[in-house]
Ligand SMILES: Nc1ncnc2c1ncn2[C@@H]1O[C@H](COP(=O)(O)OP(=O)(O)O)[C@@H](O)[C@H]1O
């Protein structure tokens with residue numbers, strides 16, 4: 342009968358019950374949407390970087406990381422790349438020759454990382470060609486083609502077919518310069534690709550360096566959901582002199598990003614839940630105070646404190662149970678809707694893209710997270726009811742009845 | 746055999762600017778099956794006395810023994826349990842749970858005592874018939890008149906066959922017709938079920954129906970007569 346009383350009590354003051362239910366609905370919806378949006382930011386950002394820049398795994402000479410000297414190459418890099426292609430879980434591999442240098446247009450000069458790429462394999466691993474917005478990825482220009490990021494091109498004020506000059510140290514330490522013609526412009530949310538890299542053909546770069554077969558980087562794309570660790574262990578035991586790393590190790594900032602997002606989400610959750618707790622404390626306290634005499638009578642005739650306490654909690658729980666599916670449904674539909682159409686932030690994305698974000702977000706949530714959010718909100722509602730319930734128990738029957 | 750035994754109880758309300766001496770040494774004994782009215786002008790201490798006899802409030806001094814239990818030594822939780830098992834209450838108003846039907850209200854105490862559904866329903870129906878409100882069994886209190894509500898309250902108090910029933914001015918909010926019919930019902934129950942009633946009033950017509958009248962004045966028993 343406690344259940345019946347609690348259930349009927351919540352319909353006594355429909356307006357107030359709607360407020361509690363509404364805040365539970367909004368709380369759940371807001372948390373789901375916030376989590377979805379955060380995930381979209383996070384995943385969009387990481388996916389761009391992993392897919393188009395870092396890849397799953399990279400191999401370097403152990404010293405290359407600290408000193409990007411041309412001499413720190415991967416011995417037999419090409420053969421290793423060919424061999425790895427047949428390993429289980431490996432989808433594609435490519436080799437790169439890397440040199441730091443300067444790029445100059447008639448207007449301006451800038452520091453760049455010159456990436457000598459194996460065009461066919463590069464497109465298999467990073468699909469940089471899919472980022473082309475102007476021109477082509479080494480299809481049109483015959484002699485010394487170069488592909489630049491959109492921001493770098495803008496800075497240099499160059500476009501397709503413009504001429505640029507690359508300057509760098511060759512294998513003997515002599516300064517070399519060569520003219521290149523812009524074959525294409527790539528656009529990406531990754532700062533590296535849009536600003537730091539200059540892609541050239543590997544054969545052009547090795548020719549200018551004066552030495553063939555200089556492989557500084559071996560990039561590996563693994564099959565989706567394949568455990569990268571397996572390839573790492575196998576490679577490391579076979580070639581202990583090389584350094585193989587996962588994207589987490591290569592881009593520690595991504596781990597930091599992930600952590601930062603985690604804590605931002607956490608702060609957001611705490612804020613939403615605090616609002617919820619106070620809302621519920623307030624309304625349930627009103628519900629208790631309004632029924633002082635009735636609660637006093639119940640205790641006078643022998644209703645135990647535990648039962649009175651449970652009554653107030655039960656009322657809140659019922660409201661939670663009524664509100665939760667609505668909030669969950671709304672949240673789910675919102676995420677579903679936006680995960681297909683995406684949230685287009687391009688109007689505001691000038692700033693965002695320069696930080697490395699995509700301008701269209703695709704919110705998503707793992708199904709387990711929905712569950713966690715609902716549980717968290719229900720617990721919050723419960724916590725909000727504890728104080729009013731305690732207030733109810735503290736009523737003294739004589740005093741409560743004395744108000745008659 | 747006495748079921749209520751109060752010895753020299755005093756009650757001083759201290760939280761007021763000037764301490765109020767609501768009871769000044771009340772001693773009384775009430776036997777099983779009695780039909781007693783506590784009477785006296787407003788402010789003489791009737792409510793205070795009934796609260797103490799019902800274990801709702803603690804006396805400042807003196808002892809209260811109910812059904813052979815010294816309740817002054819019980820804590821709040823134990824008192825609630827004691828009230829549930831031994832005492833029936835009828836208040837002046839706000840007796841019923843508004844969200845429950847008449848029937849459910851009468852069953853309520855039995856439910857707290859964990860009696861079976863069959864048991865509860867049979868007893869509740871029996872009482873409602875005796876009170877002449879069986880046809881209201883499925884209505885909410887708000888649909889009943891004041892007199893009918895008080896009858897439901899009496900039925901609820903009687904339902905679990907408590908040791909005694911305390912009723913603080915149960916007719917204060919009723920018109921004279923409802924007042925006399927409620928008193929008649931209480932008197933019937935006193936005869937038929939042997940229920941012990943202690944009720945307070947300052948209404949002369951109610952006093953006339955009582956078989957024992959204890960008169961209070963300034964927190965003291967000034968007269969105690971059996972008819
Ligand atoms: N909670 C209280 N605090 C202070 N004084 C009270 C309280 N309850 C009753 N009194 C005082 O105690 C006296 C007796 O009151 P009460 O027992 O209510 O009398 P009655 O029920 O006969 O009208 C009155 O003077 C009243 O003002």
Ligand SMILES: [Mg+2]
Pocket residue numbers: 791792793914
């Ligand atoms: Mg009174």
